[in-house]
Amino acid sequence: MKKLQELLDKAKGVGKKVVAVAAADDDVVLRAVDMAKKEGIVDALLFGDAKKIEVVAEKAGLNIKDFEIVDSKNPADDAVKAFVDGRAHFVMKGNIKTGDLMKAVLKDEYNLKTGRTMSLVSIFETPLYHKLLVVTDAGMTIAPDLEQKVHLIENAVLVARKAVGVEKPKVAILGAIEVVNPKMEATIHAALLA
Numbered sequence: 653m654k655k656l657q658e659l660l661d662k663a664k665g666v667g668k669k670v671v672a673v674a675a676a677d678d679d680v681v682l683r684a685v686d687m688a689k690k691e692g693i694v695d696a697l698l699f700g701d702a703k704k705i706e707v708v709a710e711k712a713g714l715n716i717k718d719f720e721i722v723d724s725k726n727p728a729d730d731a732v733k734a735f736v737d738g739r740a741h742f743v744m745k746g747n748i749k750t751g752d753l754m755k756a757v758l759k760d761e762y763n764l765k766t767g768r769t770m771s772l773v774s775i776f777e778t779p780l781y782h783k784l785l786v787v788t789d790a791g792m793t794i795a796p797d798l799e800q801k802v803h804l805i806e807n808a809v810l811v812a813r814k815a816v817g818v819e820k821p822k823v824a825i826l827g828a829i830e831v832v833n834p835k836m837e838a839t840i841h842a843a844l845l846a
Contacts, residue, residue: 653816654783659775662817663693672697672740674731674756675748676721677704679712685744686714696720697734699727700746728756736762750792769793769803773811786812786821798841801825805845 653659671688673681676698682705688694698705698716702723709716724730728748734740745753757764771789778785788808793800805823812821825842832839 653818656775656777656784659784659815660691660693662815664691666693668693668695669741670695670697670734670739671742671744672731672734673699673744673746674753675700675727675746677701677708678747679708681744681746682709682712682714682716685719686716689718697722697731697740699724699731699734726756728753729759732756732759732762732764736764754792768806769796769800771804771807773808775811775816784816786816786818798844801841801845 653662671685671694673685673696676682676685676696677700682698685694685696685698689696696719698719698721700723702721705721706716722730727746731740731743731753735743743753743757754770756762757770771793772791773786773788774790776785776787786808788804788811789796793804796804809821809823812818823845825845827838827842828836829839832843834840
């Protein structure tokens with residue numbers, strides 16, 4: 653795949669999925685969900701303060717009457733429960749701290765722990781490169797050790813294969829310098845992972 657439009661077309665072919673948005677009172681998130689709904693790829697469960705969600709949507713000029721708004725005092729827990737119960741296919745972060753959402757995701761009662769490091773994997777299209785880029789981890793794992801870096805790479809490769817359709821993705825490990833420096837652990841890890 654070279655363009656995000658191809659990824660969107662693939663998503664349309666898979667069929668509509670339900671997204672559970674934790675703390676949906678965020679205009680950027682609501683715009684993204686609205687756009688995805690208009691493209692026919694999602695239905696949404698919006699968790700959080702119903703009044704705030706409605707005010708944010710109105711200010712953004714969005715019509716969310718077709719979305720299910722769930723007035724919730726614990727939007728992270730309720731969104732994760734919707735996923736665990738099978739009412740949603742995935743969870744989306746809204747106006748909530750990542751740590752607060754992850755506390756809900758990692759609760760033992762939900763049985764979502766896999767033994768691997770969870771990570772943020774993003775897919776980018778840029779006019780400066782001829783195909784899509786899969787990037788990890790720009791937001792969750794602050795100072796990964798070597799084993800965690802292996803997990804991060806595995807997660808990104810899985811997304812590259814399943815979402816982007818690249819069976820053997822190339823992996824690059826970025827650091828402050830290009831050569832191994834024994835004083836910089838990141839360069840030693842990069843050499844070990846190469």
